[in-house]
Amino acid sequence: MASRGAVVGSGALTRACIAINAKLTAIAAHLLEVDPADLDIEPGRVVVRGSKDNFVSTEQLVHAAYFDVRKLPDGVTPGMTEIGYYDPKFGTFANATHAAVVDVDIETGKVVVRDYVVIEDVGRLLHPLLADGQTRGAVIQGLSGALQERIVYDDAGMNTTTDLLTYPLFSARDLPRLHIEHVESKSEVSLTGVKGVGEGGTIAAPAAVANAVADALRHLATETVTSFPLTPEVVLALVHGTSLASRQ
Amino acid sequence: MKPPAFDYVRAESLEHALDTLGRYGDECRILAGGQSLIGQLNKRVLTPGVLLDINGLTQLRRVDDHGDTVVVGALTRHRDLEMRQAQRRDLPLFRRVASLIGHPQIRYRGTVGGSLCHSQEVAEWSVLCCLLEATITLRSATGRRTLTADEFFRSRFVTARAADELLEQVTIPTLDSMTGWFFDEVGHSHGATFIAVGVTGRLDNEGRLASLRVAAGGISEVPVESVISTSMIGESLTPEAVEDARARCLSEFRDRGHDDGPTSLDYRARAASNLVARGLLAIAAPPASATEGGDR
Numbered sequence: 142m143a144s145r146g147a148v149v150g151s152g153a154l155t156r157a158c159i160a161i162n163a164k165l166t167a168i169a170a171h172l173l174e175v176d177p178a179d180l181d182i183e184p185g186r187v188v189v190r191g192s193k194d195n196f197v198s199t200e201q202l203v204h205a206a207y208f209d210v211r212k213l214p215d216g217v218t219p220g221m222t223e224i225g226y227y228d229p230k231f232g233t234f235a236n237a238t239h240a241a242v243v244d245v246d247i248e249t250g251k252v253v254v255r256d257y258v259v260i261e262d263v264g265r266l267l268h269p270l271l272a273d274g275q276t277r278g279a280v281i282q283g284l285s286g287a288l289q290e291r292i293v294y295d296d297a298g299m300n301t302t303t304d305l306l307t308y309p310l311f312s313a314r315d316l317p318r319l320h321i322e323h324v325e326s327k328s329e330v331s332l333t334g335v336k337g338v339g340e341g342g343t344i345a346a347p348a349a350v351a352n353a354v355a356d357a358l359r360h361l362a363t364e365t366v367t368s369f370p371l372t373p374e375v376v377l378a379l380v381h382g383t384s385l386a387s388r389q
Numbered sequence: 390m391k392p393p394a395f396d397y398v399r400a401e402s403l404e405h406a407l408d409t410l411g412r413y414g415d416e417c418r419i420l421a422g423g424q425s426l427i428g429q430l431n432k433r434v435l436t437p438g439v440l441l442d443i444n445g446l447t448q449l450r451r452v453d454d455h456g457d458t459v460v461v462g463a464l465t466r467h468r469d470l471e472m473r474q475a476q477r478r479d480l481p482l483f484r485r486v487a488s489l490i491g492h493p494q495i496r497y498r499g500t501v502g503g504s505l506c507h508s509q510e511v512a513e514w515s516v517l518c519c520l521l522e523a524t525i526t527l528r529s530a531t532g533r534r535t536l537t538a539d540e541f542f543r544s545r546f547v548t549a550r551a552a553d554e555l556l557e558q559v560t561i562p563t564l565d566s567m568t569g570w571f572f573d574e575v576g577h578s579h580g581a582t583f584i585a586v587g588v589t590g591r592l593d594n595e596g597r598l599a600s601l602r603v604a605a606g607g608i609s610e611v612p613v614e615s616v617i618s619t620s621m622i623g624e625s626l627t628p629e630a631v632e633d634a635r636a637r638c639l640s641e642f643r644d645r646g647h648d649d650g651p652t653s654l655d656y657r658a659r660a661a662s663n664l665v666a667r668g669l670l671a672i673a674a675p676p677a678s679a680t681e682g683g684d685r
Contacts (some may be wrong), residue, residue, distance in 0.1 A: 210661040248663035249575040309577040
């Protein structure tokens with residue numbers, strides 16, 4: 142299931158904004174002496190439909206709500222704060238397709254990711270730049286996990302991977318060219334059509350790299366990729382058919 | 390964490406540094422580039438009473454070309470050799486070796502002498518010293534002595550340097566114009582290096598090996614020179630000979646190696662012997678391609 146930050150957050154925010162809009166419209170209708178149904182909300186103001194010069198600014202409406210409550214219609218409470226709640230009945234799923242090009246050195250086991258494409262369907266795209274950034278970060282986490290990261294305990298149960306020297310993370314020089322595209326197909330189960338973005342990158346990247354390595358070794362290895370991380374040692378063991386899996 | 394409290398002495402001259410070392414001995418640690426020392430202090434693996442900062446001794450930061458040797462001062466930064474511009478046949482090898490160390494920030498601060506004294510079995514300069522039969526000069530207030538790499542490196546983090554001695558310089562014999570070289574390593578792109586391998590060799594007019602040196606780091610507690618350095622002399626580098634060398638190195642590295650650290654000896658022996666084979670093929674190829682190592 143996808144990240145709930147954007148899915149739940151944008152739903153709750155939308156509901157709160159709907160309530161704020163209703164309040165702005167109610168106050169504007171009272172001040173302009175028109176029916177609320179004849180009003181349109183535009184950026185920075187509320188206008189009478191078909192009469193562009195007949196409007197009140199948002200600033201005037203908020204001022205009335207906080208500092209001049211005599212201008213408020215009966216039944217409208219002071220202040221301009223609304224709370225929205227949202228919890229989707231069903232989780233959303235962010236979909237992504239990843240493709241990786243890797244070099245596998247079959248004499249040292251080193252895997253280098255040369256090229257990488259990810260197409261994300263995040264539902265409604267709220268902020269393209271942030272979505273790209275989140276995708277990039279998520280893919281890098283996925284690649285790092287697939288190729289390098291692991292926690293190692295010694296025989297006494299002591300964690301021996303406690304710093305960046307012993308627990309190597311991907312750094313800038315490990316990064317492949319990363320091509321990111323988006324497809325927008327709005328979710329039918331979330332209020333805003335948002336599906337979430339974070340997990341698409343992290344979850345799919347290891348599979349893409351594993352498949353690329355498996356493909357590279359197809360003609361050589363007697364075994365295929367079944368575990369992470371694909372460290373040089375693991376890859377060389379696959380090449381020579383001496384991995385742990387084959388010994389069992 | 391922060392380092393434990395220590396007294397700080399900034400060396401004003403070589404004599405001052407040697408006097409300080411003579412006075413404090415084991416209590417004293419030498420601060421050069423600090424790329425290993427500071428981390429060890431912060432983790433409190435080391436708790437020296439005195440830190441002797443030699444960064445002011447600029448006379449130790451030098452690379453002198455004597456024709457048949459290059460003398461590299463202890464305080465020479467890795468970056469100095471990586472960026473050095475000079476007409477020397479072996480300079481591309483030094484550049485290559487320096488470029489494999491850590492990342493640029495480390496290479497700007499870290500020093501050749503510091504790396505050698507730290508004595509990690511897979512450290513690039515350590516492997517290079519073993520490969521090129523470099524000699525290491527130690528100075529104390531009472532004298533000077535010069536050791537081979539074999540004599541200097543004792544085990545991981547242990548060298549023949551006495552507590553009152555300062556590593557002054559490394560003397561590296563020059564490669565002749567007919568000698569090809571190869572140097573490569575395997576590891577994560579920053580941090581842990583698993584193995585490092587260097588090969589130099591010269592073919593005679595009949596295409597037989599007139600000289601050969603094969604050194605590997607990450608196999609044993611110190612860099613090891615392979616027995617094929619002598620046993621292959623006179624052989625031609627045919628595909629069969631290279632395969633034979635690969636098998637001989639694999640067996641030798643397995644026998645001589647230690648099984649310790651994040652990767653198994655079996656992996657390190659296999660990857661290192663494969664790099665040796667790659668190195669032999671590189672020196673068998675025309676000189677232009679013999680000056681390239683593989684990509685990491």
